[in-house]
Amino acid sequence: MKFCDECGSMMQTEGDKWVCTQCGYETLRDEAAEAEMVTTQAQEESEIIESGGGSSGLPTTSANCPNCDNDEAYWYMQQIRSADESETRFFVCTECEHKWREDDH
Structure with missing residues (x-):
């Protein structure tokens, strides 16, 4: 997830760019930085541990x-x-x- 440098809103991907849904600010995507991001898919794949109750x-x-x-x-x-x-x-x-x-x- 990336946030806009101009207004702080959440940005969406469009091709090779990140585009702000609020103000329209655009920036190029960085594959290395995106590889470091945690996705909801990665969270869903994690194991749930029950706490004894x-x-x-x-x-x-x-x-x-x-x-x-x-x-x-x-x-x-x-x-x-x-x-x-x-x-x-x-x-x-x-x-x-x-x-x-x-x-x-």
């Missing part, structure tokens, strides 16, 4: 499910508010798959 692939922890009183849950963290706020921790019960969250205050 059973069939969900999520790690487990001790947590009391408010729905069925099971004492084990999968967990993950997700940014749901603005970037300057802390992440929210989500839990999924390993028995009934009830989902709840825990906010850091």
Whole structure:
């Protein structure tokens, strides 16, 4: 992927040139530089490694499910508010798959 030197937008290939989709800036392609670029095809071919959390692939922890009183849950963290706020921790019960969250205050 190449970005425009003029406006910063993503460029597309057209023959032996890179062309900006926004401002029309053009530059010649460099095969050596393009060989160094990582493509989505290369990412798709990589091996996926599962991290032990059973069939969900999520790690487990001790947590009391408010729905069925099971004492084990999968967990993950997700940014749901603005970037300057802390992440929210989500839990999924390993028995009934009830989902709840825990906010850091």
